[in-house]
Amino acid sequence: MSLPIDSNPSFANYAHPERLVSTEWLAANLSTEGLVIVESNEDILLYDTGHIPGAVKVDWHTELNDEDTRDYVDGERFAALMAAKGIGRDSTVVIYGDKSNWWAAYALWVFTLFGHADVRLLDGGRDKWIAEGRETTREKPVAVPASYPVIERDDTVIRAFLPEVLGHFGKPMIDVRSTEEYTGERTHMPAYPEEGTLRGGHIPTAASVPWAKAAAEDGTFKSRAELEEIYLGEAGLAAGDDVITYCRIGERSSHTWFALQFLLGFENVRNYDGSWTEWGNAVRVPIVKGIEPGAVPAGYGA
Amino acid sequence: MSEMPAALAEIVEDFQSVTEPERLEMLLDFSEELPELPARLAEHPDLLEQVVECQTPLFLNIEVEPGGEHRVSLFFSAPPQAPTTRGFASVLHQGLDGLPAAEVLGVPDDMPQLLGLTRALTPLRLRGMSAMLARIKRQVSERVAAAGS
Numbered sequence: 319m320s321l322p323i324d325s326n327p328s329f330a331n332y333a334h335p336e337r338l339v340s341t342e343w344l345a346a347n348l349s350t351e352g353l354v355i356v357e358s359n360e361d362i363l364l365y366d367t368g369h370i371p372g373a374v375k376v377d378w379h380t381e382l383n384d385e386d387t388r389d390y391v392d393g394e395r396f397a398a399l400m401a402a403k404g405i406g407r408d409s410t411v412v413i414y415g416d417k418s419n420w421w422a423a424y425a426l427w428v429f430t431l432f433g434h435a436d437v438r439l440l441d442g443g444r445d446k447w448i449a450e451g452r453e454t455t456r457e458k459p460v461a462v463p464a465s466y467p468v469i470e471r472d473d474t475v476i477r478a479f480l481p482e483v484l485g486h487f488g489k490p491m492i493d494v495r496s497t498e499e500y501t502g503e504r505t506h507m508p509a510y511p512e513e514g515t516l517r518g519g520h521i522p523t524a525a526s527v528p529w530a531k532a533a534a535e536d537g538t539f540k541s542r543a544e545l546e547e548i549y550l551g552e553a554g555l556a557a558g559d560d561v562i563t564y565c566r567i568g569e570r571s572s573h574t575w576f577a578l579q580f581l582l583g584f585e586n587v588r589n590y591d592g593s594w595t596e597w598g599n600a601v602r603v604p605i606v607k608g609i610e611p612g613a614v615p616a617g618y619g620a
Numbered sequence: 621m622s623e624m625p626a627a628l629a630e631i632v633e634d635f636q637s638v639t640e641p642e643r644l645e646m647l648l649d650f651s652e653e654l655p656e657l658p659a660r661l662a663e664h665p666d667l668l669e670q671v672v673e674c675q676t677p678l679f680l681n682i683e684v685e686p687g688g689e690h691r692v693s694l695f696f697s698a699p700p701q702a703p704t705t706r707g708f709a710s711v712l713h714q715g716l717d718g719l720p721a722a723e724v725l726g727v728p729d730d731m732p733q734l735l736g737l738t739r740a741l742t743p744l745r746l747r748g749m750s751a752m753l754a755r756i757k758r759q760v761s762e763r764v765a766a767a768g769s
Contacts, residue, residue, distance in 0.1 A: 361676065362740060363648045363703035379742050416701060445701075 320436045321353055321410040329441075331542040333583025337576070338441045338539070339412055341450055348372055354405045357444065358425040359416040360569075368454035370414070370447060374403045374461055378421050378569070382428050390471060396432050397466040404461035407434070407469075414440035414447065418530070418537040423572040427589055431471045439576065442538040449536070476575065478562050478588035480596060480603070483521065487619040490555055491524040491562045494574045495594065499566070500526040502607040517598045519605040521564065522612040525553040529570040532577045545582055555584070564590040564597070624731065625723045628715030635735040643736050650714070651707035657697050668697060669759065671752050676702035678709060678752065682759035686767045689720035692760055704741065708732070708749045712756065721764045725757055 324343040329335035339347075347353055348371055355373040357365045365375040376382065381399055384391050391399065405411060411434065415422035419439055429437045440447070448454065473479075478486070493500050502518030520526070531548050534540050540548075549555045561584060563571040568591030575589040590597075597603055606612030624632065635643050661667055661681055668679035679697040684690040694717050696709040716724050728734075732749035 361702060361704045363644060363651065363707065364701060366645075366648050367651075367700070367703050380740060385739070 320408070321347060321350055328541070332539075332581040333542075334580040336436075337438050337580040339438050340441055341447050341452060344370070344412060344414075344440055344447075345452055352408075352410055354403065354409045354411050356403070356405075356411055356413045356422075356425065357415055358413055358421045359444070360421050361416060364416055364444075366456065368456050371453055371455045371457075372459050373414075374459060376403065376413075376425055378424055378428075382425065390428055390431065393432070393468045393470050396471070397468045400466035401464050402461065404459075404464050405466060406464040407467055409436070409464070411437040412440055413437065414443045416444050418445070418533050418573070419443040420529075420569045420573055423576045424569040427476065427568075427572040427575060430476055431473065432469045433472060442536055445537050476579070476588055478590040480590075480592055480600060482588070483562055483564075483590050483597070484603070484618060486560075486562050487523060487614045489560050489562075490553075491521055491564070492527050492549075492553060492555075492571075492574060492578075493520045493524040494527060494529040494563060494565045494571045495520075496528055497526060497609070499594070501609050502605075517605055519598070519607040520594075520611075521597060522604055522606045522615050524564070525611055526609075527553050527574070529565065529573045532574060539577060539581055542581060545577055549578065549582060557584075558586075559584065560586040560588075562588050562590050564593040566594045567591065568593045623726050624728060625716065625719050625726070627719075628712075628727065628731070631711055631715050632731070632734050635737075640736065640740055644740060647707035647711075647735075647737070648703055649707075650710035651703040654696060654698070654706045654710040654713060657695055661695050662697075665697075668695075669755060671748065671755055676705050678702070678705050678748075680709070680752070680755065680759070682756060682763055684721055684760060684763040684767060689722070690760075690764050690767060691718055692721055692724050693717060694756065704745065705748065708752065711735070712753065716756075721760050724760050727753065727757070729753065 323336040324339040326340045326343065329338050355370055356376050357369050357373045358376045358378055359365060362377055382390055413422040413426050422439055422443060426437050426439055500520045527548060532540060532545060555561060561578060563574045565571040568589055571589050571593065575587050578584045578587045604615040635646060668681050671678045671680060677699060681695040683693040694713050696713060698706045698709060731753060732746055738746060
């Protein structure tokens with residue numbers, strides 16, 4: 319049983335307003351049956367310092383990933399995780415988190431790989447809830463174990479792997495990392511440890527649109543008109559485009575994936591979760607350094 | 621040879637003697653014990669060095685006594701929404717504050733890996749911890765060199 323959608327007028331222009339809820343809506347629905355609130359953060363301890371009443375935690379690193387296969391959990395483990403968190407297949411799930419919902423969007427993307435139908439983001443995330451002085455608690459809810467079917471993960475629709483990205487040249491890609499990461503700038507100073515990627519730069523032809531451009535100052539998503547100006551205007555996407563987004567490990571690009579798919583209504587957006595960590599280190603995979611997107615590499619593209 | 625100072629060794633042992641969920645709770649406790657910056661630093665953020673490898677803002681400053689064993693004082697600043705970063709800073713504070721410079725410089729570089737958190741925390745997070753320790757040591761060396769011996 320799905321909860322009613324948030325009829326907040328600021329969501330009305332989005333392609334899929336049913337994918338967002340406001341802090342007001344959530345505060346009014348905290349104890350509504352059929353709703354499970356999930357907090358998903360970059361910081362593994364943050365939930366324990368205080369969370370929205372009734373919220374359960376899902377940790378992206380230890381609960382959604384499989385450490386041996388460098389992949390997401392399979393259908394059986396996802397079903398077990400959902401059951402343990404009190405989430406049924408027809409639950410309405412609202413996810414929120416730190417850092418303007420990076421990890422929350424990432425968790426929502428993984429839920430979507432398993433086809434969970436009603437999963438929404440809290441617009442503005444954890445920071446907005448706290449900034450508004452809303453109630454938090456350290457009391458961990460006792461999840462009522464639910465039953466969740468074993469669903470095979472579908473990696474074909476919203477997920478891209480490296481060979482598919484190589485086959486994508488000629489079609490638009492969005493690099494959502496910072497400008498310094500996009501250009502491949504590095505700082506080299508003694509005792510300033512480097513990140514673990516061998517090469518700095520970006521995937522040839524990818525447009526640079528740092529994820530934060532989609533977010534307003536309070537961490538909520540910008541209006542549809544503003545988002546269109548950024549992605550259709552500046553980045554040159556056109557309605558109907560087949561788009562791939564990436565970042566360093568796929569979390570910030572989940573935020574952009576969400577904006578493109580659910581707020582602007584693009585129907586073919588895939589998140590390349592291998593992202594720069596894989597691409598920057600892969601053998602015989604071309605990159606471009608500097609601020610220009612660069613051309614389709616020889617031998618690739620249509 | 622590197623050797624773990626006694627106070628830090630005891631903290632590491634405490635972490636190692638409990639289960640992973642308990643380690644995370646301990647780290648949370650540490651995060652709440654991180655002292656505030658003294659006013660002279662809080663009012664001069666330019667004196668603090670940012671650990672850019674951390675995923676959340678962390679700033680640190682090291683002072684060493686001008687003479688003798690150059691005993692070290694450590695100062696950290698990290699926001700409450702970064703409890704993991706605060707927790708590790710607090711471990712280093714409780715394990716190293718007030719020790720002679722040579723002992724701080726002798727802390728094994730792999731000390732962050734010894735807390736039993738390598739599964740629960742991401743590799744980037746662990747690199748942030750190693751970077752914090754590396755920057756502390758570099759500042760200690762610089763301050764000692766500046767003080768002369």
